[in-house]
Amino acid sequence: GESVGLHLPTLSVQEGDNSIINCAYSNSASDYFIWYKQESGKGPQFIIDIRSNMDKRQGQRVTVLLNKTVKHLSLQIAATQPGDSAVYFCAERTNDYKLSFGAGTTVTVRA
């Protein structure tokens, strides 16, 4: 079946640097995408979302980019902080309600 996947399972980044987390999706009919952050022992926390009719959206220290041509999604975190260490999931909505998740990227911030 179609699913969302991530390019890299782990990412190590120096505190203060910018982070880029990538995600490839395969369902061209998906109309809505979400990035979640999951800390150990917690549920996924909403970070930012983007509709398929947009190619960029910015939040506080985060930017999501969507390239529908190559079915690629990325999350950029500016000035990465220790509190950004977590597992990051991208999710695509394949119908009105069902989210399909990738396996996640573990981000570790080095002091």
Added chain:
Amino acid sequence: GAGVSQSPSNKVTEKGKDVELRCDPISGHTALYWYRQSLGQGLEFLIYFQGNSAPDKSGLPSDRFSAERTGGSVSTLTIQRTQQEDSAVYLCASSSYAGGDQPQHFGDGTRLSIL
């Protein structure tokens, strides 16, 4: 409360026992979802509720799994005759409604361990 509340936070039980997991969604959210997350994995969709009805139960792994929602609010996920492969984190999410620009907001899950 302000967020999605799940209970218990942890559950350890013996193989063959029944377990019931509870989810209290964000107040006013009509859509409710259950997912399962196995160790180190992404989330697997189980079931979706719109109000009290469940239009999509396709993700339930077997007939040992069932879920209900009453009063358009609290939902329970029941697993009968638990097996060791049922061990996972069970996550509940809710959204204002399904579709549109309505992100799903998750609780912290119930960590289920089957001995």
